[in-house]
Amino acid sequence: MGRAKTLPRRLGLYVAALVIAVYSAFPIYWMVVSSLREPTELLTDVSLIPSVLSLESYRNLLELTDYPRHFLNSVIVAVAAVLVTMVFSVMIAYAVTRQRIRGKKVIVGAMLYAYMFPPLLIAIPIFTIFARLGLSDTLTGLIVSHLTLTLPLGVWFLWGFFKSMPFELEEAAMVDGCTRLGAFLRVVLPLALPGLITVAIFSFLLSWTDYTFALVMIGSDANKTLPVGLASMVGSFDLRWGEIMAGSTLIALPLFAAFALMSQYFIQGLGAGAVKG
């Protein structure tokens, strides 16, 4: 803002920026560094930069625990949840922005309401229903329960996106002989791509990081996803912090990679209120 900054003011600014950077990043740095230390040195060495790096903790984690299996489960659940969310949310959001009908407000209102639901409130009824349908402790059940988080977010976000998209484009395509469906697939979808990417990213984030639904829905070790698997390791693992930090780092890695590659979508989504609780 101010142009002619005095030296003390500029110094103050740098110090503040440094404080923010350290405050935000140090715990993450410490997680990664701890995962890369020699496990035996973890008990004694608190140097900020380790002299020797070791992949011992990762080797133990991947060879001696169910972590790889939980990783695979998490990938399956998150990918399925993202795909289903994208298909349904784009249809619903398009229909409610392009048609004046009753029931439209019910959908949008219910979605916004649902988007504010805390997961645990909806977990009790869903688990009870699934227990009766034989879907408890299945990945399918977990995927469906994740849709109660991701779908409202997707509809809510794309609703705002389609509202700001002019009708003229589809109308022009339809005048040129396209059907409504053709115009939707060939004109609307490509233009909505940035919005769809944002929805995909945040749906993935919600599903990948979810602890609450997985805790309620999944009972057997074989079907656990990463957050629940890692949390249950703490009790049974005799607090092997190196392995636990390695597991934490590997959960966070895909999210950081996605953020590094697509940070503008994250910021856009956060600005539009795509929050994960």
Added chain:
Amino acid sequence: MSSKTTIYGFLFVGLAVTLALIVAPAVYAVSLSFYQMDSFIGAPKWAGLANYAAVLQAPEFWRALVNGAIYALGSIVFQVVLGIAFALVLNETFPGRNLVRGLSILPYLLPTVVVILTFKWMVDGGIGIVTKAVEAMGLPPINWFESPGAAMASTILVSVWMWTPFVTTCFLAALQTVPQSLYEAARVDGTTAVQRFFHITLPMLKPILTVVVLLRAIWMFNKFDVIWLLTRGGPVGATENLAVLSYRRAFNLFDIGGGAAIATISFALLSVAVLVYFRVFPLEDD
């Protein structure tokens, strides 16, 4: 296929999915609260308002309500204050600004479980970095979870760290919409930076502040995973809020009707906040 068929097809799908995933479970949760069930597959027995009577008479319910309010209020105040402060700093120009902006978002991306485990590792009684740092400074060791007050403070601390980035990002975006001419004019009038913040920035940010506080209030009041992973609601219920209590009732004590009754009460409280939200930000009729 006619234009109408496509749109109505989409709409039908939308209604069906909304009903199945959102409306039905919500209605079912409320109806469960009127039944007595001690297993998830057993036959429910009609109990009328007995679950509510039992829940409302239990002192742990009122304790959970108060704990939830303290936790929500404490964490929101610090999130918002820190979030605004960070946004003001990150809105200035300095070398490496984009890097610091990126770093400031990272806590938000982490899964809750990772944040909790890393925090527990850092404050580990024997070998945690924070423990060692405190030791090196010659201070007495900090008990992070042993006393009720400390456990609540730790829970708030972790929550503030996790959700400050959301506030920062919202405010940073909003700050860029404040017209620079307002600041120029105020500067010509000889105002101080503090005056400009309270008389220009804050009033301009009021709408976004309202959204952020309402949304944060709704979520923090019903937060489950942070508390459950960090303290299990302990010690002796000192950090147990309604969500944790409801989980314990339904899934540990298998009092499903009681758990559903607590969830329904939370729904009702949540609905008040959501109604306020809709009142402040109506769905535009376009």
